[in-house]
Amino acid sequence: MAKGDLETVGADAPAGGYVQLLTPDGDRVERVTGPDGTEYSVDFTDAEYRTLYRDLVTVRRLDAEATALQRQGELGIWASLLGQEAAQVGAGRAMRPQDMAFPTYREHGVLYTRGIDPIMPFGLFRGVNQGGWDPQEYKFNQYTIVIGAQTLHATGYAMGITMDGKTGSADGEAVIAFFGDGATSQGDVNEAFVWSGVYHAPIVFFCQNNQYAISEPLERQTRIPLYRRSSGFGFPGVRVDGNDVLATFAVTRAALDNARQGQGPTLIEAYTYRMGAHTSSDDPTRYRIASEVESWKVKDPISRLKAFLEKQQVGDAAFFAEVDEQAKAEAIALRERVLELQDPDPVTMFDHVYPHGSPEVDAQREAFQRYQATFEGSAH
């Protein structure tokens, strides 16, 4: 196994390098030294490697099922994570149980690693409910659509953890905020950086640089590599190969552990690629060329882990087949449950505007019910 620093690893890395522990061919790099001297490595058992592989395959399979459901008219919209499985599983598995995540709308892989029933977001995307889960129970906040808003929520949450005295030890709490490359242009995100820096908040900013914000390529958002933005705000930044689940795990685990111990924020740029459309409403052929997509296929996060497991004889054909079967079974079960989600009664739109109702909303609900009643029997 090779050792290296950012200059020597990752033949496929962008200028400036990135932390990589597993090459696209499935070869392990034993450890890598980051820009600030931090050493990154992982020490997984065979069983843990297999679990990571199972995670990656499963989240991809569930995502494919969602894409299919959307095309069949069963979901209103879907934001696919295809290509970003390693970034999400690596970051999600690096979280400790007490850590809190603030996702965008694309973090289905992180959601899965938090042990949330994958059906949860489908109520939302099918349009039968708001898809809510209890963020405190799962330590995974609600999906956020308004770009960048969650980074401020995460910052405030992290500030609160410190106020509660829950940082400063190995079992302290930390927060991770997910966002995209496009989001880095928003004022909210930059203000979250300022605040987190000033308050030395226990937070990790996890940017999945999937190279696009809808149609706009990275160069519309930045002239310097995104991870370097952090230095202007006074905390470290590191770029990791986001298609390498091992490196993503190592870098995120280190940053979260620093945060929980009171070392303040870190910006992680997970360098990856959105293999599919922005959402099911988008047609990426309008703005990017097929050869670019092809060039990322060879960096696939799953095939490299599979190659590694094969080379190490940690996984054999039977294991891979069993994982595929299990993922397929989960996807089919998910499909069946999605199709069973019932359309809500229109009057439920008045629910949850306020916790205990309000005179205005209650009056509107009653008026609506009277109005609805005028249509009853009108077919006769």
Next chain:
Amino acid sequence: MTTMTYREAMREAIRQAMRADDRVFLMGEDVGRYGGCFGVSLGLLEEFGPDRIRDTPLSESAFVGAGIGAALGGLRPIVEIMTVNFSLLALDQILNNAATLRHMSGGQFGVPLVIRMTTGGGRQLAAQHSHSLEVWYAHIPGLRVVAPATVADARGMLATALADPDPVIVFEHGGLYNVSGEVPDPSPADLDRAAVRRPGRDVTLIGYGGTVPTALAAADLLAADGVDAEVIDLRTLRPLDDATLVASVSRTHHAVVVDEGWRTGSLAGEISARITEQAFYELDAPVGRVCSAEVPMPYAAQLEQAALPQPAAVRAAARQLVGVDG
């Protein structure tokens, strides 16, 4: 006379303005290669190049603020914001800056900036993409606010907006982009008057943007009931054309305002107040209002449809006013 869609009409208007005046340019998220989130600017990058069809970094506050600066320097920016919900990230630039600079500079300069944004529901985009916040902007002195409801207005309003020395907000209802219609005359549209889209004697239905088709559909339903409805399209939401409203109500003696905004604090409320102030003795019944349910816009299709003003509800309100239902 040409037939085109609302989307094409907007595009033609931008194209014509850019051909006619080098100072005009378009900027926003995904307006270039992608052709705009709703396809309005499709093909314009190819014709005008990336300097004048500018894909911007993802920050509403930045591109509206930069639009103000460019306008101050003599350019004529058209800024596209994906949806009115996201314009809230730029509200400070619009209200505290664009709308006030003429006043606060003692009339030394203004901000000739056009901001286009999509508004409205009905497309299953949930509570952070689908609201109708036109009234928030119509509330602000220093702005002109227009809402093209027809293909002809989509074609004609932009040129007038660009000629305005002050900021103009153009609301494009997302449900209208695919509507086809005729453009009798591509010359700049007058923005000062509301329009009677359908004459009638018994009740005045007042709408704007996306609720004009709703009001027209309701008028058809009412015709079957023997009620002859007049439909008024406000066209400009600030300043409001009171004269057209009062003249119509003075003929029909009944009015229903159809507004996709929430009723509390709505444009419908403002219009109702004006009619009451200026034509109280012409009214045979209180002014009716059909607005969106006061809930965040639901995502579920049938909930969303139930939350939005529908022709059947407008019909019911009008029937009640004119006394068809006793």
